[in-house]
Amino acid sequence: xxxxxxxxxxxxxxxAKAVGAxxxxxxxxxxxxxxAAWRVDGAVVLATTDTLVEGVHFLLxxxxxxxxxxxxxxxxxxxxxxxxxxxxxxxxxxGLPPQTPVxxxxxxxxxxxxxxxxxxxxxxxGDVVRAPQVVISVALTGQTDVDADGSPRLMRRDAxxxxxxxxxxxxxxxxxxGLRRLKEGAxxxxxxxxxxxxxxxxxxxxRRAVQLxxxxxxxxxxxxxxxxxxxxxxxxxGAVVRAATVPLSDELRDAYPDDALALACAGGExxxxxxxxPRETLAALGSEVSVIGEMVESAQRxxxxxxxxxxxxxxxxxxxxxxxT
Amino acid sequence: xxxxxxxxxxxxxxxAKAVGAxxxxxxxxxxxxxxAAWRVDGAVVLATTDTLVEGVHFLLxxxxxxxxxxxxxxxxxxxxxxxxxxxxxxxxxxGLPPQTPVxxxxxxxxxxxxxxxxxxxxxxxGDVVRAPQVVISVALTGQTDVDADGSPRLMRRDAxxxxxxxxxxxxxxxxxxGLRRLKEGAxxxxxxxxxxxxxxxxxxxxRRAVQLxxxxxxxxxxxxxxxxxxxxxxxxxGAVVRAATVPLSDELRDAYPDDALALACAGGExxxxxxxxPRETLAALGSEVSVIGEMVESAQRxxxxxxxxxxxxxxxxxxxxxxxT
Numbered sequence: 034x035x036x037x038x039x040x041x042x043x044x045x046x047x048x049a050k051a052v053g054a055x056x057x058x059x060x061x062x063x064x065x066x067x068x069a070a071w072r073v074d075g076a077v078v079l080a081t082t083d084t085l086v087e088g089v090h091f092l093l094x095x096x097x098x099x100x101x102x103x104x105x106x107x108x109x110x111x112x113x114x115x116x117x118x119x120x121x122x123x124x125x126x127x128g129l130p131p132q133t134p135v136x137x138x139x140x141x142x143x144x145x146x147x148x149x150x151x152x153x154x155x156x157x158x159g160d161v162v163r164a165p166q167v168v169i170s171v172a173l174t175g176q177t178d179v180d181a182d183g184s185p186r187l188m189r190r191d192a193x194x195x196x197x198x199x200x201x202x203x204x205x206x207x208x209x210x211g212l213r214r215l216k217e218g219a220x221x222x223x224x225x226x227x228x229x230x231x232x233x234x235x236x237x238x239x240r241r242a243v244q245l246x247x248x249x250x251x252x253x254x255x256x257x258x259x260x261x262x263x264x265x266x267x268x269x270x271g272a273v274v275r276a277a278t279v280p281l282s283d284e285l286r287d288a289y290p291d292d293a294l295a296l297a298c299a300g301g302e303x304x305x306x307x308x309x310x311p312r313e314t315l316a317a318l319g320s321e322v323s324v325i326g327e328m329v330e331s332a333q334r335x336x337x338x339x340x341x342x343x344x345x346x347x348x349x350x351x352x353x354x355x356x357x358t
Numbered sequence: 359x360x361x362x363x364x365x366x367x368x369x370x371x372x373x374a375k376a377v378g379a380x381x382x383x384x385x386x387x388x389x390x391x392x393x394a395a396w397r398v399d400g401a402v403v404l405a406t407t408d409t410l411v412e413g414v415h416f417l418l419x420x421x422x423x424x425x426x427x428x429x430x431x432x433x434x435x436x437x438x439x440x441x442x443x444x445x446x447x448x449x450x451x452x453g454l455p456p457q458t459p460v461x462x463x464x465x466x467x468x469x470x471x472x473x474x475x476x477x478x479x480x481x482x483x484g485d486v487v488r489a490p491q492v493v494i495s496v497a498l499t500g501q502t503d504v505d506a507d508g509s510p511r512l513m514r515r516d517a518x519x520x521x522x523x524x525x526x527x528x529x530x531x532x533x534x535x536g537l538r539r540l541k542e543g544a545x546x547x548x549x550x551x552x553x554x555x556x557x558x559x560x561x562x563x564x565r566r567a568v569q570l571x572x573x574x575x576x577x578x579x580x581x582x583x584x585x586x587x588x589x590x591x592x593x594x595x596g597a598v599v600r601a602a603t604v605p606l607s608d609e610l611r612d613a614y615p616d617d618a619l620a621l622a623c624a625g626g627e628x629x630x631x632x633x634x635x636p637r638e639t640l641a642a643l644g645s646e647v648s649v650i651g652e653m654v655e656s657a658q659r660x661x662x663x664x665x666x667x668x669x670x671x672x673x674x675x676x677x678x679x680x681x682x683t
Contacts, residue, residue, distance in 0.1 A: 034459070034460045034461075035456065035457045035458055035459050035460060036454050036456060036457075036458045036459075036460055036463060037456035037457065038460070039460055041486050041487075044452075044454075044460075044463065044486050045484075045486055047460075047463070047464070047467070048450070048467055048481075048484065048486075051464075051467040051468070051471055052467070052470075052471055052474070052480070052481040055471075055474075055475065055480060056480065057446075057480050059446075060447070060480060060482060062482075063480075063481075063482050063483065064481070064482065064483050064484065066483075068483065069447065069449065069482035069483040071446075071447055071482065073398045073399065073401045073403060073501065074398065074399035074400045074401040075399045075400070076398045076399040076401075078398060078403060078499070080447065080449055080482065080483065080497070080499065081449070081483065082449040082451055082483070082484060082485050082495075082497055083485055084451050084453065084485055084487050084495065086453060086487055086488065086489045086490075086493075088490065089487065089488045089489060089490075090487070121382075121384075121396075122385070122394065122396055122405065124394065124405055124406070124407040124497055125373070126407055126409050126495055127369075128409065128411060128493070129361050129369075131360065131361060131362035132360045132361075132362065133360055133361045134359070134360050134361075135359045135360060135361055135363070135364055135369075135372075136359075138361060138369065138372070139372070139376075142372070142373055142376040142377070143376070145377075146376055146377055146380075149377070149380075150380065155377070155380060155381065155382050155385060155388075156373075156377040156388075156389070157385060157388050157389065157394035157396065157405065158388065158389050158391075158393065158394040158405065158406065158407070159370075159373065159389065159407060160407050160408055160409055161366050161369050161370055161373075162366075162409050162411055162414065162415070163411065163414045164411045164414060164493070165411075165413065165414075165490060165491060166490060168411075168453070168489070168493060170407075170409070170451055170495050172405070172407055172449055172497035174403070174405065174499070176398065
């Protein structure tokens, strides 16, 4: 058996089992959420890591170096936002072929630093290694608020309850549509291409959500249905998504009218957030989020997408698995 | 210009400059030491990251999977030890080709977990991505002691003073000799090969050193002379190393009698520590460390190796740069 038979999530589960037995008392959230969380003195520290590999996550001829730097940090900010935390310090590992142009690396640092400034992150260290292709791996730490009684304010994948509404920030499907546009020859300045190359995780909105008491969130990195599926599994529930309420941008509808819903449901890398909470809690977030469905009791730990008549909508096979080929 | 012209350290310096302007108040140590350090509440958190790339840092046919897992964590423990801290939580990123055998990954996890248990580390998260070759990147956090007045107990590269003695833990050169033995066909059980495949950072000794007030340390990862050179640069001093006092193991002398000193001075991946402090402070560490020289005022920010008559000993070109080819 090789790792492509097991898939990314099978492999992560295997690692979680291998290490799960030993759990120090200070650990609040371990493997399996957007970020880990543990106590340090009176505070709670968050940490996450995400890696972009040339030829797997990006193609250098479609990706300006500065955008690559931005994205490498932004995808980690998205994880900290999904936990409800404030990002703080990043460690940046660059794997570079020796013939990489220094100009490219300079632009990559600029993009990184732009994203760091935007989200209040400081780059505190890192590592540079030789590699056969460009690899950029960021580890990002942060902190979350702690109540007077010592309990941390966190949004967790396992905190959904039946009847909670599911909301999403922004619109979905633009990133995967932007990638398609780039492959069709669109320039990096194309608006959908920008969504793919420079994701903007909604950190301020996530901070408001956690302060309002939203208990459950996940970022949309692998595609709406797959990421919502993780919440279903961790919370031991099913979910219903109403197709007509999934937010689609005009650009997406214009560019790919026939595939817009499929791209929004199955496309990855939106770096928007799913926020899952009682309907009235989400209402306090106003028009910045769209309610797209609710969590339900169900043996089936997968979201169902339904039309106005509650009939299931058939969508192409969904989601992104980093190890399946 | 490409990155091999600039080299690893040129590139790190460039990154440090790009991000150096913005330094939050809570940051104590940023880019340029073994680990970063910052304040969280009343505590001080440390973080470091190190990456092993197949074909660059290891060859799969010479490296048992379990040893690879051990080493990927151990090299990070070494960084936290060099700061005087206690390691705590690790994030593990695996880049894997889809055809990687699951058995191999299981063994890698076992080695990781063995090392984690040995050093009191908990694996709190990570990431699995597809990659054209095996890449294992670990980000490790820790904490250091804080005195009653709030000042952290840290060993820093820039804290050497002229006249301080230089001590080293263990013996040097065994790892690079072990690699040579493996390439000559020795089995992974060979004692020098073990030193290469399973480094044991002297964490307990480092903790005693920081508690005794040793102000300056670095781990020996790129080779004695190169790593001591970093201390020289950061502390704006020179250094003298007395060749006859460099600790060599009997195995090393037996295996490579003619090259033993050169391997000890220029070979990398020992994951021992250089401890730099007033001679009487180091004396309190007893026979577990060897004093090999002292820091001196000098415009030349490079260590000089001298014989009993104070004549310079000529050694082959030294050290390991991850980007030069």
